[in-house]
Amino acid sequence: MANALHRLNSSLSDQNFKLSLDIVRSKLVPLDxxxxxAILTYDNSQQPTIVLPDGRTFFWYLAIGSMNNPISLYLRNLTPILSYPGRCLNHRVVFRGPGGMADLEPCHEAEFDGVVHLLSEEQMDRLDKMEMSYQRIVVPIIDYQNQSHAVYAYQMTVTNMSDNLPSERYLDIIVKGCEYYGVxxxxxxxxxxxxxxxxxxxPHMYQSITDVPSDVFYTLDELAKHNGTDPEYPLRICINGKILEHIGLPPSDDPDxxxxxxxxxxxxxxxxxxxADFEIAKGLYEPLYKLPLSEEDLSDEHRAMLEDNYLSMLSRGGQSNIYWKPVGRLHRSNKNTTSSL
Known part of the structure; x- marks a missing residue:
């Protein structure tokens, strides 16, 4: 298998990662x-939470995947109170599922390194919602000063996921996060x-949405009507300037x-x-590109990459593309330009 011999080349993204870090640092205001x-006064190393006398609760969380990267945290509005590297004992990291996502499993005498974050209750609740296919478990960690602590980590809830290779993008995020936090x-x-x-x-290998009508254009205001709340306006989304319309679900007895x-x-x-480009870019951070702060920050190549990833997600495990049809292109009247991608 050719992919089995491929290793990460993170140097390609070093420059834009540094630029993204500069952006994030300029926007974050750390807690004094x-x-x-005052919070750590009530810390108990045997517990994964800190409960203050006023009822506020904080959570120790071990990141094993993209959440050990400061850019990924920023894009999900997660701001750790503090972070530090550590070793997780008697567990190992495995990559599973169609996307090769990080999971952890018990393994006697094994260990791996990750980044421990201290999060507020509100931020931990938000993270729980993001990690829909994972459950929280308690694992032991030892920091680099040999101090132990119980922390939360996420483990996949689906137990029959097969092992798979991570993408180069995903491992790049993990490695750069590890470097940043001193793993x-x-x-x-x-x-x-x-x-x-x-x-x-x-880039020349990116998939592209085809059969888009070349003479049909919609403005952002027209697109906004198709938010799925009015049956007269079928659900539509825009990817890389191309508008897709949902044409219905399969029958309820269909396996898909x-x-x-x-x-x-x-x-x-x-x-x-x-x-959808900007929102997808936030959830699908690619260190090759500088952190986008708005739709206008996305380059043509970055948008093409997002389109390719969207199509891959659309067809993963089924034929989702048959439930969406291209109906036109976006006309950006506020810029006096028309998308022709």
Whole structure:
């Protein structure tokens, strides 16, 4: 298998990652040390939570995937009170499922490194909602000063997921996060040198939405009407300037029905009646590109990459593309330009 021999090349994204870090640092206001110390006064290393006398609760959380990267945290509006690297004992990281996402499993005498964050209750609740296919468990960690602590970590709820290779993009996020938070070089080198990845696609290999009517255009205001709340305006979304319309779910007895129903619910709640590129870019951070702060920050190549990833997600495990049809292109009248991608 050719992919089994491919290793991460993170140097390609170093420059834009540094630029993204500069953006994030300029926007974050860290909690002052006296407030942090006041919280830590009530810390108990045997518990994954800190409960203050006033009832406020804070959670120790071990990130094993993209959440150990400061850019990924920022894009999800997560701001740890403090963070530090550590080793998780008697567990190992595995990559599973169609996307090769990080999971952890018990393994006697094994260990791996990750980043521990202290989060507020509100932020932990938000993270729980993001990690829909994971459950929280308690695991033991030891920091680099040999102090132990119980922390929360996320473990996949689906137990029959097959092992799979992570994407190069995903491992790049993990490695850069580990470097940023000071994870041991031995562990980082292991990820670089031993973990095989699915290589990034070259831009000329990106999939593209085809059969888009060349003479039909919609404005953002017209697109907004198609948010799925009015049956007279079928649900539509815009990807890379191309507008897709949902044409219905499969029959309820179809094997693909539940998956399509779930996918439709996600699309409607997050992207209905809107340009989806920026929101997808936030959830699908790619270190190759500088952190986008708005739709206008996305380059043509970045949008093409997002379109390719969207199509991959659309068809993963089924034929979702048959439930969406291209109906036109976006006309950006406020810029006096028309998308012709």
């Amino acid at each position: 040390q006296s407030s942090i110390d 041991r070089s031995e562990y980082i080198n292991r990820l670089r040198q031993e973990q095989s990845v699915v290589p990034r696609k070259e 029905y539940e998956r399509q129903k779930h996918f439709h619910a996600i699309i409607q709640s997050r992207f209905a009646g809107r340009e």
